[in-house]
Amino acid sequence: MTTAPQAGSAPRLDRDGEVFVLNLGDGENRFHPDWVGAVDAALAEVEAAEGQRALVTTATGKFFSNGLDLDWLGAHAEQHDAYIADAERLFARLLALPVITVVAIQGHAFAAGAMLTLSHDFRVMRADRGFWCLPEIDIDMPFTHGMNALITARLTPQTAHEAMLTGRRYGGADAHGAGIVDHAVPELEVLPAAIELARANTSKAGTTLATIKTRLYEDALSELATPR
16 A cells, blocks of 8 residues: 655755755645655755855745654554654754755644754744644654654753643744744745845855754764664
């Protein structure tokens, strides 16, 4: 039995001068294996590029990403460990990418989708609509060691505690107040603000930035590399 990707356009990588813009799609953007592969290929292209550059990740429509593809996982239970490992490798690649990364959260970011936002260096979220949420407590799905390490590395202890134990849904203003996102702005400003922030940091790309990131997040990267 196979399960096709959910409806919606595939991830697409464009370039606006020195800023790469990765659009995850216009559906729920769940982590179907094909979707994960397409996002990983886009990150590889950004990583291999030369010169000054930065990355903005966004999506189109109601969702930024609704997380793991539970339908696919239910139909391929024997691939559970490999599937989770692929998702965690994606987080790790983004966390250590040798360019400044900014995420423009235009819609709902849930579960692994929320963790994907945490893998970016900076986060801009729509202020008036959309939620950021880690609902694992409500779906009886404990965080892996790697996911736990990522979340606790990127959030304050108080915010990580509340988000992970209660599954709270944070709107843009609340997410900004809790330090989950760096900026909460009106809908039409989300992507432009993210691109502006990325463009201001294109000169940082390269091996020095990569070294700083890998040392700064050494523990999280180690846990993400050894799923358990």
